[in-house]
Amino acid sequence: MRPLGWSVAVLLVLVAQVAPAQDAPGDGMPLLSPVTWERLLNSDDEPHSWLMYHGALHGQRFSRLDQINRENVGRLELKWAHQIRQLDRNQTTPLVVDGVMFITESPSNVTAVDAATGRAYWRYEHPLPDGIRLCCGRNNRGVAILGETLYMSTNDAHLVAIDARSGSLLWETELADHTKGYSKTAAPLVVGDTVVTGIAGGEFGIRGFIDGYDTATGELRWRTYTVPGPGEPGNESWAGDSWRTGGAPTWLTGVYDPELDLIYWGTGNPAPDWNGDLRLGDNLYSSSVLALDRETGRIVWHFQFTPHDAWDWDAIQVPVLADLELNGELRKTMLWANRNAFYYLLDRESGQFLLGEPFALQTWAHGLDENGRPILRENVYPTTEGTRVAPIAGGATNWWSPAFSPRTGFLYVNSFDAEGIYYQRDDEYEEGSTFLGGGHRMPLAADHYKSAIRAIEATTGEIRWEFPITPRTRSGVLATAGGLVWSASVDGYFFALDEETGEPLWRMSLGAAPHASPMSYAVGGEQRIVVAMGNVVFVFGLTEK
């Protein structure tokens, strides 16, 4: 078995190399041309921009730019930095469109800056009401764009449309009542003329959903609940009325396959998190990936990674789409390193399970059966006394983006080997209050465990190399056509690794922990590498020759 990647990758790299030089920054040429759907479909062809949260609809977080490479990465220097005004976690992946960068900031703000200098054009601050229920901080991860309109989630569970040239609010839509525990943190996804977006609140007993809105007006086109109601397939997987407070939020941006016309989106934990006895059954479609019809939002297929999840493992990862050669046959696949410590390869046309292998420490399953369902070990569910299981509730990985390189066929994942102690307790749903059904702790400090950037061979699940980093690190990964893999560590280092070997080739101490995923763009014909660490967005490029 061999990944397709090579021939396609070589072609794309050549395209990047012969792309016409851009105007020199600072010459005053008009910036920011409208982002058509065609541009979004073909974003790989214009790697100087970064047009959506994952960089492209396939979710690979791979940049075709190769100016910065294994030979010259030692000449990297800081070009500019953008200080964020809030001290909350900085989870942004900026977008860059023709020389203008859009940076989201906590809690629900966005700034437009010159991508050459970092200097600001405008800033939009979303007013937030009191009483917002957030499990995990006042986060915002990014915006989407179509035409000249930005789309952004806000913590009060609204979706806003903002004029990309001026920062003016164009329209605003409330998805759900924030006082009931609904909130929004993820970048939306533009698909055609629909903006697709999810919801957060799995710790508050919400009923999760994925929505599609008219990009021009903000009117709701479709809503697909991730917890089926009575009479709908899957409702029988919830005991009694437990579906009403079943959680299954959708707080990370999904992806889209234009050939199959399917949207793919991960779902979070069932509620309450740690007391599965209050919701007996598989609890569809929690901790799953859903394939949705673009026009209607109808669920075409689903795959549940962790049936009856009682550990809060979610399936909030990026569905990474790649066409791989398996047993001599080209398959449309989906790569998924799950928070439950298994790496999955799925057929993305049908949802068929192709293979699954652990990529990090796990003690909860003997393995996966022929359908990908876990074969559970004994005594792994939470108890009142506490049950010791790996991975931790925070997972063997989490929402931080992985990266797939078509050059190597490797999926690069930030992983964590550790065990947690899971407790179950009684709980009763109360609207707007946390609904957890238990708790979790790590028995030892994180220093006792291990974080690593791992290169997983996509077609086999084999770990080809790993680069140990200080535990526990919360950073995504970027791969670039210069043969480099970029990530960051909790001790404040931003670094570049050799894509083939994991050898560290460059590093810089930036002095603060990451909570985001790097990206790349080019301005004036020069490649830039971007990472958000601490409360700063750092932008690197090569020194002048």
Add this chain to the structure above:
Amino acid sequence: MGWTPLGGEEADGPDLTMGSFRHSTTDAGLFRVIRDGIEGTSMRGLRRAKDQEIWQLVTYLRTLSGAVDPASLPGSMEAGRAVFERLDCGRCHMVRGQGGRLGPDLSRVGERRDPDELAEDVTTPDAAVSPRWWTVRITRADGTVVEGLRMGEDTFNLRIMDGEERLRSFARARIRSVERIEKSTMPAEVLTDVERDDLVAYLASLRGSDS
């Protein structure tokens, strides 16, 4: 909406006279902000203050907005909207997502400008022009001239929106000269007193979602 121009003129704290507050919509929320501060900002809480003192501050803040009921103004909001449309103000000004970008967004102008200020704005637009709306005239090294509204200016760079609403960035080192025109680009229309009052009534009615 909290649009903030970036002309280097910002103070650290927000304007407390706009009638709306970024971190709270209720008196109880204002109380909490004053007592606890706002994490991540220089707004520190008054933890030693007595509750009564904090409530007095809340009451005082509520008096600052000077909110005027547009219906109590002499002009007609509906007639003012017609004046707004006749003068094609929307060519440059955005109201709730509709309109141009070459003037301030007026979606909530009624919260930040009182009727007297609005009257001055529409009759003598050059009286007090925010630096964000100054015009800069840039002569490039090749002698060509580009004009636009001043979106940002710093030691090394200038950023403008040109007359076709396009964003442009200039490095000072690459231009020959820059001229600053501290006047409004808005034409001083001759309005009758009635038209002025109507227009002011309409602008004063432009507020948050309840307007």
